[in-house]
Amino acid sequence: xxxxxxxxxxxxxxxxxxxxxxxxxxxxxxxxxxxxxxxxxxxxxxxxxxxxxxxxxxxxxxxxxxxxxxxxxxxxxxxxxxxxxxxxxxxxxxxxxxxxxxxxxxxxxxxxxxxxxxxxxxxxxxxxxxxxxxxxxxxxxxxxxxxxxxxxxxxxxxxxxxxxxxxxxxxxxxxxxxxxxxxxxxxxxxxxxxxxxxxxxxxxxxxxxxxxxxxxxxxxxxxxxxxxxxxxxxxxxxxxxxxxxxxxxxxxxxxxxxxxxxxxxxxxxxxxxxxxxxxxxxxxxxxxxxxxxxxxxxxxxxxxxxxxxxxxxxxxxxxxxxxxxxxxxxxxxxxxxxxxxxxxxxxxxxxxxxxxxxxxxxxxxxxxxxxxxxxxxxxxxxxxxxxxxxxxxxxxxxxxxxxxxxxxxxxxxxxxxxxxxxxxxxxxxxxxxxxxxxxxxxxxxxxxxxxxxxxxxxxxxxxxx
Numbered sequence: 001x002x003x004x005x006x007x008x009x010x011x012x013x014x015x016x017x018x019x020x021x022x023x024x025x026x027x028x029x030x031x032x033x034x035x036x037x038x039x040x041x042x043x044x045x046x047x048x049x050x051x052x053x054x055x056x057x058x059x060x061x062x063x064x065x066x067x068x069x070x071x072x073x074x075x076x077x078x079x080x081x082x083x084x085x086x087x088x089x090x091x092x093x094x095x096x097x098x099x100x101x102x103x104x105x106x107x108x109x110x111x112x113x114x115x116x117x118x119x120x121x122x123x124x125x126x127x128x129x130x131x132x133x134x135x136x137x138x139x140x141x142x143x144x145x146x147x148x149x150x151x152x153x154x155x156x157x158x159x160x161x162x163x164x165x166x167x168x169x170x171x172x173x174x175x176x177x178x179x180x181x182x183x184x185x186x187x188x189x190x191x192x193x194x195x196x197x198x199x200x201x202x203x204x205x206x207x208x209x210x211x212x213x214x215x216x217x218x219x220x221x222x223x224x225x226x227x228x229x230x231x232x233x234x235x236x237x238x239x240x241x242x243x244x245x246x247x248x249x250x251x252x253x254x255x256x257x258x259x260x261x262x263x264x265x266x267x268x269x270x271x272x273x274x275x276x277x278x279x280x281x282x283x284x285x286x287x288x289x290x291x292x293x294x295x296x297x298x299x300x301x302x303x304x305x306x307x308x309x310x311x312x313x314x315x316x317x318x319x320x321x322x323x324x325x326x327x328x329x330x331x332x333x334x335x336x337x338x339x340x341x342x343x344x345x346x347x348x349x350x351x352x353x354x355x356x357x358x359x360x361x362x363x364x365x366x367x368x369x370x371x372x373x374x375x376x377x378x379x380x381x382x383x384x385x386x387x388x389x390x391x392x393x394x395x396x397x398x399x400x401x402x403x404x405x406x407x408x409x410x411x412x413x414x415x416x417x418x419x420x421x422x423x424x425x426x427x428x429x430x431x432x433x434x435x436x437x438x439x440x441x442x443x444x445x446x447x448x449x450x451x452x453x454x455x456x457x458x459x460x461x462x463x464x465x
Contacts, residue, residue: 031065052081070096084110100124113140133157150184166247172200187213201230201280216245234263269294285309299409325349335383336392346372376402397426
């Protein structure tokens with residue numbers, strides 16, 4: 001029997017055996033392999049009790065499904081008639097309109113339109129996105145049954161996602177690595193197990209990930225951590241972190257449940273942190289939650305129900321603390337000792353920071369002023385009049401609006417800016433000498449002249465009585 005006639009018999013027998021194992025003849029939507037082998041191929045067959053056959057082809061195999069535009073090549077092929085299973089061995093090259101794949105081995109399950117590739121898998125989607133790993137299980141799309149193709153890869157594969165911006169310009173690739181990865185279509189990816197995501201502007205790690213390129217969503221779950229790698233570095237943690245894109249550009253980063261953002265200039269902590277991004281740099285941060293919002297800079301700590309931080313070019317310029325705001329700073333203790341903090345309170349506190357040129361990558365923004373508005377009050381630790389006393393004098397003022405000015409991150413003035421609205425006044429208290437440490441004298445010591453007395457007006461609280 002001639003070689004070509006043998007190939008025709010094999011093709012017809014394989015298709016017939018597969019059809020016989022099904023309740024109905026194979027649908028034209030399913031792959032029906034035809035073989036186009038070089039003349040050096042070797043063919044053998046074994047008849048099974050079911051009257052079907054197992055076939056073994058060697059010397060180079062080319063299998064085609066013309067309706068599906070699918071071509072499979074390999075060094076050899078094993079066909080198991082009872083199972084409708086095709087096992088391609090050696091230098092496997094799979095090609096259909098929605099996937100190109102190379103591997104060492106590939107099993108094609110004809111009845112399910114499913115393939116399983118193993119060892120040195122290198123798959124490419126039409127967008128140019130790639131998957132590399134030890135295995136890939138791929139389910140082909142079937143009209144009215146499985147509208148979207150999808151795949152599962154295990155053994156810690158890496159996916160390189162290729163995309164374009166709204167103008168069709170190629171974007172920098174993003175890579176996703178995880179213990180296992182699930183894909184649907186060309187834009188939906190789910191990964192589990194020590195997931196690592198690398199983008200141009202950030203690196204993210206977490207237990208699991210869900211990515212929907214069509215909706216512009218990347219969600220990191222179970223204690224994720226994001227590190228900004230462009231501009232001034234920052235880190236962000238939370239139980240869940242969403243990266244939201246618009247027109248293929250990162251626009252927001254939203255951390256929920258135990259969120260904390262740390263940068264060179266500022267540490268932010270609350271239940272929810274919403275970071276706004278433009279040109280791959282942080283521009284604004286909004287923080288809120290039941291645990292209150294906390295912001296800590298090198299010189300100040302601010303707590304309130306919510307915070308709005310303006311940070312153009314990833315540099316802190318202005319901060320708004322809303323409802324029950326409290327700002328604390330360390331007093332200048334060169335002339336006295338205390339563990340207490342200077343404190344400013346109000347319904348709202350607005351902080352302004354010195355601007356720093358963009359070319360200056362070393363200096364950190366310094367506090368320039370604090371303004372407390374509505375039910376405002378201030379407690380300030382000052383050097384005492386008696387220089388032998390190491391405890392601070394206490395200056396307390398309150399009013400509708402209190403402004404604190406800083407010089408080189410140290411308090412310069414504290415004053416009520418709206419004296420007409422003051423209803424509570426203020427007080428200035430000098431510490432008493434420590435009688436136990438006083439030196440013995442011939443006469444009993446006179447009463448301390450620095451007894452605490454309130455100032456006559458709170459508009460000039462730094463003036464000593």
